[in-house]
Amino acid sequence: QQQVKQSPQSLIVQKGGISIINCAYENTAFDYFPWYQQFPGKGPALLIAIRPDVSEKKEGRFTISFNKSAKQFSLHIMDSQPGDSATYFCAASMRFSHGQNFVFGPGTRLSVLP
Amino acid sequence: SAVISQKPSRDICQRGTSLTIQCQVDSQVTMMFWYRQQPGQSLTLIATANQGSEATYESGFVIDKFPISRPNLTFSTLTVSNMSPEDSSIYLCSVDGVANEQFFGPGTRLTVL
Numbered sequence: 744q745q746q747v748k749q750s751p752q753s754l755i756v757q758k759g760g761i762s763i764i765n766c767a768y769e770n771t772a773f774d775y776f777p778w779y780q781q782f783p784g785k786g787p788a789l790l791i792a793i794r795p796d797v798s799e800k801k802e803g804r805f806t807i808s809f810n811k812s813a814k815q816f817s818l819h820i821m822d823s824q825p826g827d828s829a830t831y832f833c834a835a836s837m838r839f840s841h842g843q844n845f846v847f848g849p850g851t852r853l854s855v856l857p
Numbered sequence: 858s859a860v861i862s863q864k865p866s867r868d869i870c871q872r873g874t875s876l877t878i879q880c881q882v883d884s885q886v887t888m889m890f891w892y893r894q895q896p897g898q899s900l901t902l903i904a905t906a907n908q909g910s911e912a913t914y915e916s917g918f919v920i921d922k923f924p925i926s927r928p929n930l931t932f933s934t935l936t937v938s939n940m941s942p943e944d945s946s947i948y949l950c951s952v953d954g955v956a957n958e959q960f961f962g963p964g965t966r967l968t969v970l
Binding site: 774775777779784785786787788789792832836838843844845847848849850 | 858861888890898899900901902949953957958959960961962963964966
């Protein structure tokens with residue numbers, strides 16, 4: 744129930760195309776859904792996040808779509824650029840008394856071809 | 858967002874030895890977290906470290922193997938004890954932001970021979 748599923752495992756997109764990564768969760772207690780971007784040799788960096796009270800959030804070329812009833816959320820990268828080539832992790836979190844529990848998806852390796 | 862630094866950035870260690878990883882944050886934070894990221898894998902929470910109390914470990918991780926210190930609100934250490942090649946991973950510390958987000962350090966890449 745704590746698992747977050749993510750697909751695809753890898754994705755190749757042409758420059759200017761749309762990259763779409765999907766995630767699904769089971770535990771309805773999750774109340775925060777971030778996306779992280781990780782470049783090789785670096786720590787994950789927060790890209791964009793959403794809470795379950797909204798269905799969509801857009802920041803620049805990055806959009807999260809959230810479907811609470813289906814327990815699914817997705818990241819859309821518009822006008823994908825070679826610099827977007829990285830590994831993307833979705834996550835879901837909930838707060839506990841001793842802290843916050845983040846569960847990460849397995850990651851999607853995105854390659855944007857020039 | 859918080860600025861987090863980790864030392865060392867990478868190390869190569871012999872089996873059976875121990876390595877202590879340091880995490881420094883540029884602001885005071887209540888909770889700090891330690892994660893492990895095995896090669897090509899996702900992030901797995903090792904433990905949560907609050908200042909002034911013992912760390913809380915996730916299932917599969919024990920204090921004898923991964924002792925943690927949290928002496929103040931800007932610093933924490935994670936020790937990987939009695940290392941084996943299976944401990945080769947990236948170890949990441951993170952902190953909470955003001956709006957539930959987590960900010961990660963650059964990671965420590967550990968290779969155990």
